[in-house]
Amino acid sequence: MMWVDDWTPRAACRDAQPDQLFVRGAEQNKAKQVCSGCAVRTECLAEALDNQIEWGVWGGMTERERRALLRRRPNASWRKVLEDARKGEGVRAL
Template sequence: MTSTVAHWDQDAACRSADPEELFAESAQQNRAKAVCTGCPVRTECLAEALDSRIEFGVWGGMTERERRSLLRRPGVVSWRKVLEEARREHEQPHAS
């Protein structure tokens, strides 16, 4: 994986997907979200959508409605920092 913050989209699982699938409506959004499952840059994608306030489409496995819900949370300056920290915590081995 060659992902960097600036070029994360080069490693996106959806880079060859039909854009119509990613900007679907209603129940079809579940198919678009499935493309994100296991994507190596899912966190970067979601952070981009949240920080840039992208209104349409599935980004990082979340619909526009789901992202709007997150954006209502007060006090978050950078979603990229929040999501990267959450990923680091999730990836750490659990201490016994």
């Protein structure tokens, strides 16, 4: 599967209201469901991690989940990490 640079038009949430993805608590689990079958979930997650986006559900991960990844690899190029993981190279890097 190739990396999609212009991923937003293909996102499962493209027609969702922003309020559905920028929620707190248990509502985040509902927001994550929108991401579950998304074709560009990995690209979305890389965008959030590389730009240290603090709010909302991105790529199927909550703010807390993304912060945990950023603490583990603060200087990583998440696009590269996730591209390599997608190819099966460096799955352990996560």
